[in-house]
Amino acid sequence: MVAPPLIENSPPAERRPASGSELAALSVPAVLEALGTDANAGLPEAVAQGRFRTVGPNEMTKRAQVGPWIILLRQFQSTVVYLLLSASGISVLTRDYLQAAAILAAVVINAFVGFLTELRAQVSLQALQVLSGPTARVRRGGHEKVLPARDLVPGDLVILEAGARVPADVRVVQSAALRVDESALTGESVPVDKAVERIPDQEDSTLLFQGSLVAAGRGHGVVVATGDATRLGRLGRLLTETVSTRTPLEEKLEELGRQLTVLTILICAVLAAVGVWHKEDIWMMLETSIALAVAAIPEGMPVVATLALAVGTRRMVKARALVRQLAAVETLGCTTVICTDKTGTLTANQMVVTDLVLCRRHLKVSGDGYRPTGDITENGTPIWLPEDRVLVDLMKAVALCNDAHIENHHGTDIWHVHGDPTEGALLAVAGKVGLAHEALLDKYPREAELPFDLGRKRMTTIHSSADGTWVAYTKGSPETVLAVSTSVRTQDGQERLTIQDAQWIKNWNDELASQGLRVLAVAMRSLPEAPVCVDVDNVEKDLTFIGLVAMSDRPKRGVNDAVDKCRRAGIRVVMLTGDQPATARAIAQELNILDPGESEEAVLTGSQLDKMSEPKLALALKKARVLARVTPEMKLTIVRALQSDGEIVAMTGDGVNDAPALRQANIGVAMGRAGTDLAREASSMVITDDNFSTIVKAVEQGRIIYANIKKSIAYLLTASLASVLTIAVAVLTDIGLPLLPLQLLWLNLIMHIFPGLGIVLQPGDRGTMSRPPRRAQERLLSAAVQQQIWMRSLVVALAVLGAIELERCLGCGRVELTTVGFATLSMSLLFQAWAWAGWGARSPAVAKTAVFGSPMIINMCVSYGLLIIAIYWPALQAVLQTTSLGLREFGVVLGVSAISFALTALLSVLMRRRKS
Ligand code: ADP
Ligand code: MG
Secondary structure, eight states: OOOOOSSTTOOTTSOOOOOHHHHHHSOHHHHHHHHTOBTTTBBOHHHHHHHHHHHOOSSOOOOSOOOHHHHHHHTTOSHHHHHHHHHHHHHHHTTOHHHHHHHHHHHHHHHHHHHHHHHHHHHHHHHHHHHTSOEEEEEETTEEEEEEGGGOOTTOEEEEETTOBOOSEEEEEEEEEEEEEOHHHHSOOSOEEOOSSOOTTOTTTTEEOTTOEEEEEEEEEEEEEOGGGSHHHHTTOOSSOOOOOOOHHHHHHHHHHHHHHHHHHHHHHHHHHHHHHTTOOHHHHHHHHHHHHHHHSOTHHHHHHHHHHHHHHHHHHHTTEEESSTHHHHHHTTOOEEEEEIIIIIBOOOOEEEEEEETTEEEEEOOOTTOSOOOEEETTEEOOSTTOHHHHHHHHHHHHSOOOEEEEGGGSSOEEEESOHHHHHHHHHHHHTTOOHHHHHHHSOEEEEEEEETTTTEEEEEEEOTTSOEEEEEEEOHHHHHHTEEEEEETTEEEEOOHHHHHHHHHHHHHHHTTTOEEEEEEEEEESSOOSOOSHHHHSSSEEEEEEEEEEOOBOTTHHHHHHHHHHTTOEEEEEOSSOHHHHHHHHHHTTSSOTTOOGGGEEEHHHHHHSOHHHHHHHHTSOOEEESOOHHHHHHHHHHHHHTTOOEEEEEOSGGGHHHHHHSSEEEEETTTOOHHHHHHOSEEETTOOHHHHHHHHHHHHHHHHHHHHHHHHHHHHHHHHHHHHHHHHHHTOOOSSOHHHHHIIIIIITHHHHHHHHHOOOOTTGGGSOOOOTTOOSSOHHHHHHHHHHHHHHHHHHHHHHHHHHHTTOOHHHHHHHHHHHHHHHHHHHHHHHHTTTOSSHHHHHHHHOSHHHHHHHHHHHHHHHHHHHOHHHHHHHTOOOOOHHHHHHHHHHHHHHHHHHHHHHHHHHHHHO
């Protein structure tokens, strides 16, 4: 089999590098050399960019992309267009060529408006797809950065960790127990080992393929193939098949549209028959009924909804929330419970050690951030270190039992942490007593370790020293460390850990935790020689307790306000954390998630939840606000229990173990910064700033979008129904046609879409987050809204006929009368657009924010403009058969429309009164 070249279209001057499979067989230095990559620094930025220009982006050739032409063509495939074409045909038959041309023009104009709107929506959605697409951690020019995966080029050095998707085909250059799930390619879901050297009897053991998932371990690799040249690309398979972008709401609207279409065509046929029976001109009647059908079919509905979703998601992007599934936007507005992680989402995850507790002593630590300077004081006086052997041991322990790394930023005084912030804070405090991490590790090399896991909540590292002795350091949650400690470190050596000592330590833990501090316990165990068997049971026992370390983590900015907003909006916030209940409770109170006087039932621990049966759990969670000592695995159970109680749950997560809960939640929210690819793929929304308040902003947008769609659809239906009723009443009572077919088309095809767009683009009103959440099973148009639509269209229809009758009595001719009918119907419906924009607002002040936004004003001005030119511009007068209205006629139009508006407002108040 001949593999395609690695770099296609490369200029002849550039030596053609070997293909991916050829590279797989080479040694690591040879691969790096072939691709010009430095093992530490990666590719120089300039080389990477040059290569990008020749190789192109790392994505598979797009298939079946919906281009602008397709969107344009789609505008002509609708019942409305077919009806119009037949109307145009009839006009030709009756030799009314101007009208035939005008109808065709209307078709084109209408298609164009639809095209522009849909194109705008699509462009926003595509931009969103690019933004929320896969990313890759790479090292280029010596710096580590996160890039969109499409920017990768052959030769890039990528860093892979558990939970990451492999972003291209990659040759392993460094591996620490790397295991990869290749089921995306092979269907085989048992993870396989990958290594730098070929593993015997295992094909491709040095290659990672795009689309596979790092199941465990970590490693570095160099990209050997991108885009279509990857194995997945050659299989011609897209990893993330573009799922149907139709949301349930859009589908519902299309269904409604279809039903209304059938209904209108039936009604129109009946009306045509009645008209003919009343001796109206047959052709005229046919045209009118077709025009009526066109007017009545709410062809704008799906367009309005699509645009609302697109624009809304773009607003969310600005607020730092990326929607991965459009359908989530609808659900967002129904959210009743937000389950959020504490550390990193509610709090900044910037830890600073503030207190130390040693055997019968309490010390305070000063300083901020990860800077390793500050004082340690006891009863207000600084401590003189070399004498304080317990403190030195504590500091040695926290620095050695540590996987983080702190460094200052390019020689400035700003310090950063790489790794776990909890551990960074420990390195900073060790620095404050002059212990540097690297120097300590040189002296006491790490020989073995028992890594941290959330089940044990401890970790242990084992170190040797020059004198041949060994020591194990353990740190973890106070209860789990105390449980395996039997003695306590004192100034003179060590003593047996008495019950009193243990109680004293527990009291201090409670005291510090109740201040909202995260508390870790630290212990050690001297080993006379190298341990034979390094496992939890043999090492983590008979420990000597050294002390407690307490650190603070401040709430993120904006979180307090966001929590308050949720309260007003009827959304329950539940905090989830691995920390102990006392710490969790204190932070929850500070953030106002928990009221100070709230009952004990609001705080639950993982061990309590574990013991409960499912119905009992659902009951317990009804009142819960804080869940402490929970593991990611428990999140799934929690989501299910809440859902079984009818809640609509948003759940945050970032790790591999969070993925099932994210998938199960109604809204899975992944953290953009801290999150793994797996968590992101399982989520329906990604928060790019990892901040709780962004979730709340997204919920708010979800509510606004839904409410706007609802109001806009209600308006479009009012407009359609009013047109139908006007004509229907006129035909049935035999008072002659109140407006001409072309005028109806102008009104419904061209004018009405603008108020519809105006309503849907509104940024939302101030009352959005002071209403309770909408129920998920609620219909788009409730019975109350349906009644409003009927009432409003009836009033408008009667007003139009009234205006015509009034003018007839005042002696107007036929052309004036239809013009008055057209103008009154238009004007009254524009009044109704304002009314619908403000629908649902509880107070005039809130209504003002709902009605007078720039999208509404601009679109309404366009509509008024279209009305004025239809009446007064001679060119359009000729087409639409209108005539300039005098001051009196126009006064009647305006007066009658205003009266209809006032009447609908009054009736609406009365209808709402009667209901409540
Ligand atoms: P959170 O939900 O706030 O992120 P974690 O699940 O990360 O909390 O941590 C749970 C508990 O595990 C902590 O309260 C602490 O007692 C312990 N712990 C966390 N990180 C470490 C660590 N690096 N070393 C030892 N113990 C840790
Ligand atoms: Mg954590």
